[in-house]
Amino acid sequence: MSNVINVMNASKTYKIxxxxxxxxxxxxxxxxxxxxxxxxxxNVSFSIDEGEFVGFIGPNGAGxxxxxxxxxxIVHPNSGEISVLGxxxxxxxxxxxxxxxxxxxxxxxxxxxxxxxxxxxxxxVIYNLSDxxxxxxxxxxxxxxxxxxxxxxxxxxxxxxxxxxxxxxGAIIHNPKILFLDEPTIGLDVTSRRKICEFLQYINxxxxxxxxxxxxxxxxxxxxxxxxxxxxxxxxLYDGDIRGMKAxxxxxxxxxxxxxxxxxxxxxxxxxxxxxxxxxxxxxLVNRGDLQNIGKEVxxxxxxxxxxxxxxxxxxxxxxxxxQRELV
Amino acid sequence: MKKYIEVIKTNMQISFMYKWNVVITSLMDxxxxxxxxxxxxxxxxxxASDEMYGYTLNGLITYYIFMYIIGAITGMGSMGYKVADDxxxxxxxxxxxxxxSCIKYYFxxxxxxxxxxxxxxxxxxxxxxxxxxxxxxIKINLLQLILFPFAIIFALVLTYxxxxxxxxxxxxxxxxxxxxxxxxLVVDFLSGKAFPIDIMPVGVLGVLNLLPFAYCTFFxxxxxxxxxxxxxxxxxxxxxxxxxLVIYVMxxxxxxxxxxxxxxxxx
Numbered sequence: 229m230s231n232v233i234n235v236m237n238a239s240k241t242y243k244i245x246x247x248x249x250x251x252x253x254x255x256x257x258x259x260x261x262x263x264x265x266x267x268x269x270x271n272v273s274f275s276i277d278e279g280e281f282v283g284f285i286g287p288n289g290a291g292x293x294x295x296x297x298x299x300x301x302i303v304h305p306n307s308g309e310i311s312v313l314g315x316x317x318x319x320x321x322x323x324x325x326x327x328x329x330x331x332x333x334x335x336x337x338x339x340x341x342x343x344x345x346x347x348x349x350x351x352x353v354i355y356n357l358s359d360x361x362x363x364x365x366x367x368x369x370x371x372x373x374x375x376x377x378x379x380x381x382x383x384x385x386x387x388x389x390x391x392x393x394x395x396x397x398g399a400i401i402h403n404p405k406i407l408f409l410d411e412p413t414i415g416l417d418v419t420s421r422r423k424i425c426e427f428l429q430y431i432n433x434x435x436x437x438x439x440x441x442x443x444x445x446x447x448x449x450x451x452x453x454x455x456x457x458x459x460x461x462x463x464x465l466y467d468g469d470i471r472g473m474k475a476x477x478x479x480x481x482x483x484x485x486x487x488x489x490x491x492x493x494x495x496x497x498x499x500x501x502x503x504x505x506x507x508x509x510x511x512x513l514v515n516r517g518d519l520q521n522i523g524k525e526v527x528x529x530x531x532x533x534x535x536x537x538x539x540x541x542x543x544x545x546x547x548x549x550x551x552q553r554e555l556v
Numbered sequence: 557m558k559k560y561i562e563v564i565k566t567n568m569q570i571s572f573m574y575k576w577n578v579v580i581t582s583l584m585d586x587x588x589x590x591x592x593x594x595x596x597x598x599x600x601x602x603x604a605s606d607e608m609y610g611y612t613l614n615g616l617i618t619y620y621i622f623m624y625i626i627g628a629i630t631g632m633g634s635m636g637y638k639v640a641d642d643x644x645x646x647x648x649x650x651x652x653x654x655x656x657s658c659i660k661y662y663f664x665x666x667x668x669x670x671x672x673x674x675x676x677x678x679x680x681x682x683x684x685x686x687x688x689x690x691x692x693x694i695k696i697n698l699l700q701l702i703l704f705p706f707a708i709i710f711a712l713v714l715t716y717x718x719x720x721x722x723x724x725x726x727x728x729x730x731x732x733x734x735x736x737x738x739x740x741l742v743v744d745f746l747s748g749k750a751f752p753i754d755i756m757p758v759g760v761l762g763v764l765n766l767l768p769f770a771y772c773t774f775f776x777x778x779x780x781x782x783x784x785x786x787x788x789x790x791x792x793x794x795x796x797x798x799x800x801l802v803i804y805v806m807x808x809x810x811x812x813x814x815x816x817x818x819x820x821x822x823x
Contacts, residue, residue, distance in 0.1 A: 329653075337650045342569055342573075353558055
């Protein structure tokens with residue numbers, strides 16, 4: 229497997245105007261502007277192999293979008309080295325642009341006033357694709373996403389989900405080697421989200437497209453990605469297998485127990501200091517090592533009528549991760 | 557080249573979708589033209605002489621008719637605002653990431669819109685021509701007729717580059733709308749859109765002839781309406797091409813520096 233993306237100590241700092249509160253602040257800012265440096269990305273390093281499906285996660289403002297912008301060449305890094313397919317992205321050479329694609333969930337890339345098929349045709353000519361190749365791709369992709377019948381409807385008349393599907397097709401018509409997706413499923417309903425996820429899985433497998441996906445829907449990430457890179461405040465917190473993270477990084481489980489009387493429940497409370505009570509049920513976060521003892525207590529006591537042991541949900545793992553620094 | 561033709565075709569398609577917008581823009585031109593002509597008619601009616609600032613009434617009517625036609629061809633509409641907006645809200649990234657040049661892309665966009673607008677303008681201006689037929693005096697020789705299309709194309713390119721340069725200010729400033737207001741005022745005044753600039757004192761005219769703006773409107777009108785000497789023609793084209801080159805270099809520099817600052821906001 230060859231390396232397609234290589235990031236070495238990349239940093240990006242934005243200069244933002246700082247203004248004091250209110251009108252007085254505005255007047256002050258007119259005379260002497262104060263700038264503040266905002267470190268969007270700080271010394272980020274990672275590399276991605278061909279064919280990987282990488283989930284790129286972090287809270288809002290973590291630096292995900294800035295990183296994607298640097299990788300696609302839209303934004304120039306202040307320092308560090310970035311190489312994508314052997315190119316320096318910010319040079320924006322045509323040979324580079326032909327091999328990548330970027331889709332942003334909150335932005336339109338297709339032309340708003342015309343039907344998707346006309347936008348696709350324009351993209352075809354811009355990327356110099358052959359008729360045969362183009363027709364086959366559009367046929368296949370619209371079929372997969374179930375939007376074939378909408379090809380001749382002006383984009384502005386499509387629903388958000390339909391539009392997003394068209395946007396993704398528009399992004400990969402030229403068969404890029406790398407696809408950057410920034411929140412492609414934001415605001416979509418479950419059915420559309422699932423369809424898009426299946427589709428991404430398909431192109432990752434069939435076309436061997438390397439995909440880097442950011443999303444706040446961690447179930448999607450869990451389903452699709454074989455590796456995650458988590459960043460916060462511009463720094464990489466975790467880089468590795470998603471399952472590895474679940475199993476090792478946090479040695480905790482949720483145990484829910486229901487009992488007929490409160491006394492029995494009370495006895496269990498010593499195992500955890502993170503307890504939620506609802507009626508006859510308590511849900512507590514316990515150390516994996518205590519599971520055996522809890523089990524013994526529960527099964528030997530006839531007051532308990534239900535037990536449930538769950539993994540810690542991904543969101544929570546990440547929340548803990550984001551709050552700690554440099555966990556790994 | 558093929559891709560730019562496709563961009564032109566797509567934008568013609570979009571313009572046709574907004575055909576009422578285009579029709580009304582053309583009609584506005586006609587109303588302004590009629591108002592302008594009426595103004596000078598009144599002025600001449602109250603004046604003793606039948607020549608003002610070296611123009612007869614018919615000369616002025618001819619000037620305004622061609623000014624509006626040339627304006628319809630070379631006017632940039634809201635293109636400058638659009639580019640500035642694309643820079644401001646990050647839409648520029650869409651073009652930036654495609655295998656297409658942004659400077660040529662926006663030019664193709666405007667060409668597509670112009671072709672549609674021209675079709676409507678022609679329809680609207682035919683009645684005007686018939687109405688003012690007796691007033692129009694065209695002084696044109698074969699050489700001027702041959703050169704006129706070139707003057708128009710160069711005027712279009714020059715106007716485009718001036719607008720593009722101003723929109724690139726958006727790389728450094730967040731809001732450039734006011735610059736376009738100022739530009740519209742200044743350029744209308746200096747390019748001969750408000751009135752023929754040769755009614756100005758010789759000294760002022762000398763300065764205006766050195767600036768690029770006169771070559772966006774005034775010079776192409778003169779080719780159609782005045783008997784220019786070969787030297788005047790060559791000087792006019794020389795200035796047009798010279799300014800195109802200078803502003804193109806400025807646009808390239810602004811682009812190169814601007815794109816480094818570009819952050820693709822919101823994207």
